[in-house]
Amino acid sequence: MLAKTFLAIYFLLLILLSGSLKQVQKLLSAHEASYLQSLRNLKKKINLLQSNAGKQATRATNSTCPKLEPPVNGRKLGKSHSVGHEVHFVCDPGFELVGPESRVCQESLTWNGQQTACRYINECASSPCLNGGTCVDEVNHFFCVCAKVFVTMTNTSAATSPDTAAASTMPAATSGPLVRPSRCTITQGTTHCTCEPGYTISGRDSTTCTDIDECELFHNGQAGKLCLHACVNTPGGYRCSCPAGYNVTRDGRSCKDIDECATRQNNCTKDQxxxxxxxxxxxxxxxxxxxxxxxxxxxxxxxxxxxxxxxxxxxxxxxxxxxxxxxxxxxxxxxxxxxxxxxxxxxxxxxxxxxxxxxxxxxxxxxxxxxxxxxxxxxxxxxxxxxxxxxxxxxxxxxxxxxxxxxxxxxxxxxxxxxxxx
Known part of the structure; x- marks a missing residue:
């Protein structure tokens, strides 16, 4: 009888223990599900933060407009390419600006306006030469090639007013390879005359240039003779010459012997x-x-x-x-x-x-x-x-x-x- 009682109690305990285990199992499953959901929510938040950080970094990287190059024959003023900043453009002397003088970096990270360029100015377009002179256009100035009875005068358009834009003419002396007319610029009513390299103003006559005899002027200079043998004056310059049997060296000053034997420039016979x-x-x-x-x-x-x-x-x-x-x-x-x-x-x-x-x-x-x-x-x-x-x-x-x-x-x-x- 006692044994049956113990057996009944044992089975009762088993039943109670089994129910408790099931309750514990359900409780653990619920906690696990809650934990997994929390992990999913955390991952979503992390991904969202990373996405926002990437967008902010991209926005920070691309917060400037593309770099603008200066126009050919011109310059760009201003180095900042940030939103709201301006850059300005100027052209070199002898060129005029085509397009806007300045451009602004917009919120769309693009520059407003059109591309700027510098166009060459043709000073001869207005036919400024008088008395049948021929206009020769050069960068930032022009000069007139006149008849023999007139002196060539030049004009710098950037430094003169419209009233003085035309070239003036004056009677000229006889010209030749050693005498040439000077190049004169009229600036605010004042005439400035210059000569080509190798020429100098002839005394008080500022309209005539005479050749400089470098051979005579620098015959015994501090740096030595211009030529080690003979100096030949030329219009606007000079050249060195050598005696027969010599060639001028690469420096243009010295003389180098010609090897007539090596170059077969001799008349020796076979037995000589x-x-x-x-x-x-x-x-x-x-x-x-x-x-x-x-x-x-x-x-x-x-x-x-x-x-x-x-x-x-x-x-x-x-x-x-x-x-x-x-x-x-x-x-x-x-x-x-x-x-x-x-x-x-x-x-x-x-x-x-x-x-x-x-x-x-x-x-x-x-x-x-x-x-x-x-x-x-x-x-x-x-x-x-x-x-x-x-x-x-x-x-x-x-x-x-x-x-x-x-x-x-x-x-x-x-x-x-x-x-x-x-």
Missing amino acids: TCINTYGSFQCVRVDCPKIPNATYVKTSPMRCERNPCSVDNKACSQAPNSFSYHYLAVVSNLSAPRVMFRVSAMRPIGDTLRFSLLGGRQARRHFTVQRSDRVTGQLMLVSPVQGPATLEAEVEMSELERRVPLGRYITKVTMFVSQYEF
């Missing part, structure tokens, strides 16, 4: 060698010397060597072993002392090398020979030479063994001195 000199050229032909008891053969275009001597031919063995020929081109009045040429022994066979200068008084007047090291001698120019001139010098190099001569070698140097110093 072309030597370029300053301002000219020389055709040379090397022939081996003729010395008694010795014969020579050409081993290169500029070198002759002695043929072998017989054992009993003492005179042959005492003759020079070789002759070499060298040609130098120098300018006039070359500064001295100066090394002009060096002679060296490639493989000396003796214990001593001796260098000496051969030739007469002329050679010794301008040259000397010095030793620069144990195996090298050098030909020195000891005094300047005024060109044009041709100088010759012979340098002898002797090899000795215990003061006994072993060989002699002759170097002939020919120096062509130009007429000019450049």
Whole structure:
């Protein structure tokens, strides 16, 4: 009986517990639904805020009108492109404004009015020249080309009144390449005359311009001569010229030698060698010397060597072993002392090398020979030479063994001195 009672109580508790669980489950479901709805409402609010922020940012970014460029041949005044602000336009001298002088940035972020432009003013449109003169239009002014009995007068339209817009005329002097009429501007009744570059007003006569002789005026200027050789005055300027055999350099002042040998502007024959000199050229032909008891053969275009001597031919063995020929081109009045040429022994066979200068008084007047090291001698120019001139010098190099001569070698140097110093 007791067991049945406990069993009944157990089932009753189960029934009560099951109902409570269902109530709890319903309560949780309701809370969950409310929570989800709250999340949905929150997301809508966030999206709305983001949308409004984006619109405000877009509005802030696009709160100015597009940038306006200044018209061609004109300027724009004002840098602000915000709503309600104005920009203004002005044209350069010689041009007139076409369109509005100012434009305003509107609420629609567009500019009011039409695009502005600057149009060229033709001062000759009103035919201002008198006495049959021809009007020549230029930027912001004009001038009249008149007959020979009148002087050309110019007018600056931007600086004159309508009463003085017409060009005036005055009797003119005879014109030519070195005399030209001046360009005059009438401003408020006052005449101002100017000349073209290279011309100057002729004394008290302000209507005539004479050529400036730059060659005479700047002959010995602080910056040196205009031209290193010759200056030629031209109408309104000058030019530099060079002597025959030279070209004017790129700077227009100096002279550069023409290499007639490289450019084949010479008349040398096939058996001759072309030597370029300053301002000219020389055709040379090397022939081996003729010395008694010795014969020579050409081993290169500029070198002759002695043929072998017989054992009993003492005179042959005492003759020079070789002759070499060298040609130098120098300018006039070359500064001295100066090394002009060096002679060296490639493989000396003796214990001593001796260098000496051969030739007469002329050679010794301008040259000397010095030793620069144990195996090298050098030909020195000891005094300047005024060109044009041709100088010759012979340098002898002797090899000795215990003061006994072993060989002699002759170097002939020919120096062509130009007429000019450049």
